[in-house]
Amino acid sequence: MNISEFAxxxxxxxxxxxxxxxxxxxxxxxxxxxxxxxxxxxxxxxYSARTVRSKVTKLVGVILPKLSSESISRxxxxxxxxLGEEGFELLLVNTANDYKREISSLELFRQNRVxxxxxxxxxxxxxxxxLLSKMRVPAVIVxxxxxxxxxxxxxxxxxxxxxxxxxxxxxxxxxxxxxxxxEDKAAGLDRRLGFEKAVTEAGLTVDPKLCETAKFSxxxxxxxxxxxxxxxxxxxxLFCATDNIAAGAMLYCREKGILIPDDLMICGVGDSRMGxxxxxxxxxxxxxxxxxxxxxxxxxxxxMKNESGVCRIMQLKYDISERESTARQ
Amino acid sequence: MNISEFAxxxxxxxxxxxxxxxxxxxxxxxxxxxxxxxxxxxxxxxYSARTVRSKVTKLVGVILPKLSSESISRxxxxxxxxLGEEGFELLLVNTANDYKREISSLELFRQNRVxxxxxxxxxxxxxxxxLLSKMRVPAVIVxxxxxxxxxxxxxxxxxxxxxxxxxxxxxxxxxxxxxxxxEDKAAGLDRRLGFEKAVTEAGLTVDPKLCETAKFSxxxxxxxxxxxxxxxxxxxxLFCATDNIAAGAMLYCREKGILIPDDLMICGVGDSRMGxxxxxxxxxxxxxxxxxxxxxxxxxxxxMKNESGVCRIMQLKYDISERESTARQ
DNA sequence: TCAGGATATGAAACCGATATCACATACAGT
DNA sequence: ACTGTATGTGATATCGGTTTCATATCCTGA
Numbered sequence: 001m002n003i004s005e006f007a008x009x010x011x012x013x014x015x016x017x018x019x020x021x022x023x024x025x026x027x028x029x030x031x032x033x034x035x036x037x038x039x040x041x042x043x044x045x046x047y048s049a050r051t052v053r054s055k056v057t058k059l060v061g062v063i064l065p066k067l068s069s070e071s072i073s074r075x076x077x078x079x080x081x082x083l084g085e086e087g088f089e090l091l092l093v094n095t096a097n098d099y100k101r102e103i104s105s106l107e108l109f110r111q112n113r114v115x116x117x118x119x120x121x122x123x124x125x126x127x128x129x130x131l132l133s134k135m136r137v138p139a140v141i142v143x144x145x146x147x148x149x150x151x152x153x154x155x156x157x158x159x160x161x162x163x164x165x166x167x168x169x170x171x172x173x174x175x176x177x178x179x180x181x182x183e184d185k186a187a188g189l190d191r192r193l194g195f196e197k198a199v200t201e202a203g204l205t206v207d208p209k210l211c212e213t214a215k216f217s218x219x220x221x222x223x224x225x226x227x228x229x230x231x232x233x234x235x236x237x238l239f240c241a242t243d244n245i246a247a248g249a250m251l252y253c254r255e256k257g258i259l260i261p262d263d264l265m266i267c268g269v270g271d272s273r274m275g276x277x278x279x280x281x282x283x284x285x286x287x288x289x290x291x292x293x294x295x296x297x298x299x300x301x302x303x304m305k306n307e308s309g310v311c312r313i314m315q316l317k318y319d320i321s322e323r324e325s326t327a328r329q
Numbered sequence: 330m331n332i333s334e335f336a337x338x339x340x341x342x343x344x345x346x347x348x349x350x351x352x353x354x355x356x357x358x359x360x361x362x363x364x365x366x367x368x369x370x371x372x373x374x375x376y377s378a379r380t381v382r383s384k385v386t387k388l389v390g391v392i393l394p395k396l397s398s399e400s401i402s403r404x405x406x407x408x409x410x411x412l413g414e415e416g417f418e419l420l421l422v423n424t425a426n427d428y429k430r431e432i433s434s435l436e437l438f439r440q441n442r443v444x445x446x447x448x449x450x451x452x453x454x455x456x457x458x459x460l461l462s463k464m465r466v467p468a469v470i471v472x473x474x475x476x477x478x479x480x481x482x483x484x485x486x487x488x489x490x491x492x493x494x495x496x497x498x499x500x501x502x503x504x505x506x507x508x509x510x511x512e513d514k515a516a517g518l519d520r521r522l523g524f525e526k527a528v529t530e531a532g533l534t535v536d537p538k539l540c541e542t543a544k545f546s547x548x549x550x551x552x553x554x555x556x557x558x559x560x561x562x563x564x565x566x567l568f569c570a571t572d573n574i575a576a577g578a579m580l581y582c583r584e585k586g587i588l589i590p591d592d593l594m595i596c597g598v599g600d601s602r603m604g605x606x607x608x609x610x611x612x613x614x615x616x617x618x619x620x621x622x623x624x625x626x627x628x629x630x631x632x633m634k635n636e637s638g639v640c641r642i643m644q645l646k647y648d649i650s651e652r653e654s655t656a657r658q
Numbered sequence: 659t660c661a662g663g664a665t666a667t668g669a670a671a672c673c674g675a676t677a678t679c680a681c682a683t684a685c686a687g688t
Numbered sequence: 689a690c691t692g693t694a695t696g697t698g699a700t701a702t703c704g705g706t707t708t709c710a711t712a713t714c715c716t717g718a
Contacts, residue, residue, distance in 0.1 A: 080396060089420055
C-alpha cells in the first residue's frame with residue numbers, strides 16, 4: 001500500500017498524509033481520519049521513497065575492524081547511545097580487519113546512504129585519506145589521530161609512558177616490551193614510543209632483544225613471553241600494549257613459576273574487565289572507550305548540523321589503574 | 330549529479346547507465362564510455378532512489394539488547410560474517426535492554442527498510458509476537474525459542490543440567506544456584522530448570538535459601554554470593570547462570586578465603602575468555618555463540634530467498650569445558 | 659531463405675514519497 | 689475596513705533511479 005492508496009482509504013489528500021508524518025499544518029479532523037485509517041491498515045510510509053526526495057537518511061555508517069573486542073564494543077556502545085538519542089540508526093560494517101572491506105565500505109557510503117560516517121581502523125593509508133576527502137558527508141575517526149580529519153583519540157603515548165614509568169620507579173631495570181604492529185599508529189607505534197620514552201628518561205637503554213611485536217590476542221602474548229624468557233637477559237618488568245597480550249604473558253609466567261610481581265612486574269593498556277580478574281590483578285592504563293564513542297558521535301552530530309568545515313581533534317585523558325601486578329615494594 | 334546528468338556527460342542514454350550498474354545487456358563501447366566518465370566524475374548512483382523502484386535494500390536489521398557483552402558480540406560477529414559474504418549490510422539497533430526500543434525498532438523495520446530481521450532479546454511478550462507476525466519481511470530469533478517463529482537457540486536446560494550434574498557427581502551435596510531473571514526464558518528459566526533437574530535426579534532437594542536471582546554482572550554475582558554465604562546452610566557447590574556471575578561469586582570467595590574447588594566447586598555458562606583466566610580457571614558450558622549467529626544468518630538468507638513459510642527451530646549443542654573450579658577428587 | 663533466439667537500445671512509465679505553489683480561511687492589530 | 693500573519697489545503701512537479709516496451713540487429717540452425 002502506498003501513500004495515495006492510503007490517502008484514498010483515509011478520505012484525505014496525499015499531502016495531508018505526508019504532513020501527518022512530517023509535522024506540517026494539519027487540522028485535527030484530518031489527523032483523526034488518518035489515525036483511524038492507520039489503525040485499520042497498518043500503513044507505513046516507505047523509508048527509501050521519502051529519502052529520495054528529502055535527502056535525509058537518519059543513518060550513520062560505522063566502520064569497525066572487529067566486533068568481539070571489549071574496547072571496540074565499548075566505543076560502539078558509546079556511539080550508539082548518543083546517536084540513538086538523536087534518532088539516528090547505525091549502518092554497521094564489520095571489516096574483520098580486512099583492508100579491502102574498509103575501502104569498499106567507504107565507497108558504499110558515497111551512495112547517499114548515510115548522513116555521516118564514523119571510522120575505527122588500525123592502519124591508515126593514502127587511499128583512506130583520498131576516499132575520506134571525497135566523502136560527501138561528514139566523517140569522524142575514533143581511536144586514531146589522522147591529520148586533516150575530525151578525530152577523537154586516546155593519549156596512547158602518555159598511557160604507555162606512565163605505565164612503564166610506574167614500573168621503573170619501583171626499581172625495575174630490565175624493561176621488556178610486547179607491542180602491536182607499528183603501522184597501527186595508536187596501539188602500535190605510540191605505545192612503543194611511550195615505552196621507549198620512559199625507559200630512556202630513566203637512564204636505561206631499550207634492549208631490542210626484550211622487544212616483541214604481537215597480535216592482539218592472548219595466544220600471541222603467550223608466545224612472545226615465551227620468546228622473551230628464552231634469552232639470557234631476563235626482564236624484570238614487562239609493558240604490554242594491550243591487556244589481552246598481558247594476560248597471555250601472565251599465563252606463560254604462571255606455567256613457568258615466574259612470580260608476579262616479585263620476579264616480573266607487568267602491566268597492560270585498556271583496563272579490561274578481564275584484567276581485574278586475572279590470578280594477579282593487572283595494572284593497566286584506563287582508556288575511556290565509551291567516552292571516545294560518545295564524543296565521536298557528538299562531534300559527528302555537530303558536523304552534520306552545521307557545515308563548519310573546521311577540522312577538530314579531541315584527545316581524551318587516561319587514568320592509571322594500579323593493581324597487584326605492579327605491587328612491588 | 331544524477332543519472333541523467335551523468336548519462337549526458339558520458340554520452341550514453343540513461344538506460345545504458347542503469348544497465349551498467351545492473352548487469353543488463355550493454356555493448357562494450359558504451360561500457361567503456363561509462364567507465365571513463367565514472368573516472369572523471371566519481372558519480373555514484375543513489376541508494377534510496379534505486380531502492381524505491383527495485384524494492385531491494387540489501388540490508389538486514391539486527392536488534393540487540395547490548396553491545397559490550399562477549400556472547401552478544403560473538404553472535405553479531407557470526408551474523409555479520411555470513412551476511413557480509415552475501416553482500417548484505419547490517420542496520421544495527423542497540424536497545425540497551427529497553428523494552429520500548431525493541432518494539433519501536435520492530436516498527437521501524439516495517440518501513441520497507443530492510444530485507445530481513447534478526448532479533449536478539451531476553452524477554453518476549455505478546456507485543457513482540459504481534460509485531461513479528463505483522464512484519465512484511467522474514468525474521469529470525471537468535472538465542473531464544475519463541476513458538477511459531479524461526480529460531481536458533483542453545484540448549485540452556487541441558488547445559489545447566491550437565492554442569493550441575495558434573496559437580497554433584499563429584500560428591501557435592503549442598504548445591505547452590507545464582508540465576509538470572511526467569512522471564513528470560515533461555516538464560517533465566519531454562520538454566521534454572523536444568524539446575525533443578527540435576528539436583529532432583531541426584532536425590533537431593535532444591536533449597537530455596539540457596540537460590541538467588543542476579544543481574545548479568547560481576548557485581549551482582551558478588552552480592553548474591555555474599556548473601557548465599559550469610560545463611561547457616563553453607564553450599565558446597567554453586568551453579569551460576571553466566572560466567573560473569575560466577576566471576577563475581579569467585580571474587581567474594583577469594584576475599585573470604587573460601588577455597589575453590591576444595592570448599593566450593595563453582596561453574597558457569599558461556600565459557601567466556603575471562604573464565605579461563607580467573608585465579609581459578611572456571612568450568613563452564615561452552616555455547617557456540619558465533620555459530621548461533623552464523624546459523625541464524627543462514628536461516629534468514631534462505632527465508633529471504635524463497636518464501637517457504639515453514640517455521641524452523643534449530644537448537645545447537647553445547648560442550649563442557651571442565652577446569653580447576655570443579656576439579657575436586 | 660527464413661524463423662527464432664540472444665543481444666542491444668532509448669523513450670517513457672513508474673516507484674512512493676516530499677516540496678512547491680497558488681490559494682483559502684481565521685484572527686489580531688491598526 | 690484593511691492589512692498582515694499564522695494556519696490549512698490539495699494538485700502537481702520533482703527526487704533519482706529501475707523496469708517495461710517497442711524495436712533493431714546479429715547469428716544460428718533447419
